[in-house]
Amino acid sequence: MSAHHHERTPRGARFDQSADVLVVGAGPAGSTAATYLARAGLDVLVLEKAEFPREKVCGDGLTPRAVKQLIDLGVDTRPEAGWLHNKGLRVVGGGTSVELPWPELTSFPPYGLVRPRRDFDEMLADHAVAAGARIAYRTAVTGALTDERTGRVVGVEARGPEREPVTYRAQLVIACDGVGARTALSRGIAKRDDRPLGVAVRRYYTSPRSTDDFLETHLEVSDGSRLLPGYGWVFGMGDGTANVGLGILSQSNAGSGNYRTMLRDWCASMPPEWGFTEENAVNDIGGAALPMGFNRTPVYADGLLLVGDAGGMVNSFNGEGIAYAMQSAALAAATVVQALARPEGPARERALQGYPAAVRAELASYYRLGNRFAHALRHPWLVRTTARYGLPRRRLMAFLLKLLANLHDDRDGDASDRLFEVLLRLTPALSEAPPSATRSHRHAKPSVAGRDAA
Ligand SMILES: Cc1cc2nc3c(=O)[nH]c(=O)nc-3n(C[C@H](O)[C@H](O)[C@H](O)COP(=O)(O)OP(=O)(O)OC[C@H]3O[C@@H](n4cnc5c(N)ncnc54)[C@H](O)[C@@H]3O)c2cc1C
Structure with missing residues (x-):
């Protein structure tokens, strides 16, 4: 289906553009989903609110789990392609430190990577375009478009580069819009309070700690009076700077300002020769929430799939989200390809239920353990x-x-x-939304099946 022409639906609404599948957001989740969908021959249009390249507040660290996803996607992960490789994790605490090499496994490569998200996300988006996906930048989705007769998602509403309202139509919409989850929220799919939520803050410093072939984490982080549930990290970026940050399970009594102060204080407690000082800071402290352990469900309902941070898929053990954004994107794309090969109706719907089922099969037991x-x-x-x-x-x-x-x-x-x-x-598996919850949308309460899981 071609872009830039107006179409009419049976209901008479006007659509500016259409595609087989709309993907909201070009982070790791969106670009991964778009790549797989385009490779399967579907017309996929990604709507991204930012202009690329852009910053994304992140630790920039990739474990072998994320590397496996990159390799599956066909991304060149050799050092020559601009990646900084690491051999494992250094854990500092209790007055000692230990270097733990990544395990030797059949299923995962024995190395991790570091790359600034500014580069990383642009590279992945370009990968999606090379596979045949289209991306509309500076296009901010304001909400899902619902067919009033059927209650299904049939597209999205957005604002284009000049802030002009635009509507897009598709058979299915994949929300990869990150922790803000605008698309899911517009359908009343709210955050679950029975699942953990983290907060992370980070800053780049010019530092002699820039080259390091281990990712370094510090177990003991305090706010001055007590030990906090979380950890600090120092990830050398290999370019003269280090990414230094804190990831903490969210405390209701700490505003984002507090987390910034905690990072400053923590940096001040580090060896002075590492240079984590105001003068060496390259940018301001940035922070964001870490939506963990499936904190937004159901991940599929009525033509809308939630992937990555939009589906609350950050690992509650370690705050890692990129690997899971990419993994869930791959599962969503495989499901969508199968679904769209079936006629509209119950057969297609059955295929789409395969997405929550696949996410559950691959991650639910582990996430339940993590939530504990x-x-x-x-x-x-x-x-x-x-x-x-x-x-x-x-x-x-x-x-x-x-x-x-x-x-x-x-x-x-x-x-x-x-x-x-x-x-x-x-650890019995978490259950996602029961089928009955998938028919409801707006105002509907998301499922609380598996509420005891956290
Ligand atoms: C401080 C910090 C440190 C972290 N460190 C790590 C780490 O070292 N390793 C790791 O694996 N994970 C880390 N994470 C988690 C990781 O950043 C996320 O889990 C990951 O980015 C999720 O990918 P995503 O594609 O789901 O969402 P995002 O990366 O957030 O991408 C969402 C995209 O959607 C776009 N978008 C949003 N709303 C709209 C809209 N309405 N319309 C159109 N486009 C929209 C955004 O511009 C963005 O490009 C960290 C997080 C934080 C906050």
Whole structure:
């Protein structure tokens, strides 16, 4: 279907443009979904509110789980292609530090990566365009468009580059619009309060810590009086700067200003030779929420799929979101390709229910475990005990790394992989929305199935 012509629907509404599938947002979730959809021969149009390249507040760190997604997508991850490679995670706490190499696994590569999101997101968006997707930049979606007769999502409303109102039509809409989740909110799909929410802040500093072949995390972060549930990071960017930040499980009594102060104070407690000072700061402190553990459900209802941060898919063990944005995007794209090959109606709908089912199969047990972990982290003794007694025990820490970064082999793994599997099995899977909730939209309360999960 071609762009730039006006169409009329049976209901008489005018559409400025149409596509088979609309993707809202060109972050890692949106560009990944668009790439797979375009490769399958679908006409996919991505609507992105920003002009690229653009900054995205992030730690810029990728674990082997994210690297696997990049490799699946056909992205060149060699150092020659502009990536800074790392070998593992350095964990600092309790007066010691331990370097934990990424595990040797069948399912994941043995290296992680660092790349500024400014580059990373542009590269992925270009990858989607090279695969045949179209992207409209400076186009901000204001809400989903609902067919009043059927209650289904049939497109989106947006504002174009000159702030002019524009409408787009498609058979399906994939919301990849990040933590703000404008599209889902316009359908009344609200954030769940029974799932953990984190907050993260970061800043770049010119620093001798710029080159490091380990991602470094610090377990003990305090606000001056008490230990906080979260961690600090120092990720060398390889360009003379380091990305320094804090990720903390959200406390109701701390506003974003407090988190900025916490980061400043934490930087001041670091060795002076690292240079995390105001003079060396490259930018202002930026922060955003980390929507964790499926905190927005249902992830599919009435023609709208939620992917990545829009579906609250950040890992509550470690605050990592890029790998899961890409993984859920791949699952959503595969589902959509199958669905659109079926006639409209119940058969197609059945295929679309495959998306929540696939997300559940791949992630629900782990996320449920993570949500429990996030809950337990609120007890400072746990962090203290881990730092003091856990860090010196390498085998325990190697297992914790697998657990925290969700890296294990589910077949033919070693003893720690089997222990990981046992933990997953002991944690009954979270359930997503029951089918009945998928018919409701606006004003409807999202499902609370699996409410006990967090
Ligand atoms: C401080 C901080 C540090 C982090 N560090 C890491 C890390 O080191 N590693 C990691 O894996 N994860 C990290 N995360 C999490 C990670 O940033 C997110 O999980 C990830 O970006 C989610 O990808 P996404 O594509 O779902 O959403 P986003 O990356 O947020 O992309 C959403 C896109 O949609 C666009 N958009 C939004 N609203 C609209 C609209 N209405 N219309 C059109 N377009 C719209 C935005 O401009 C954006 O381009 C961090 C997060 C924070 C806040």
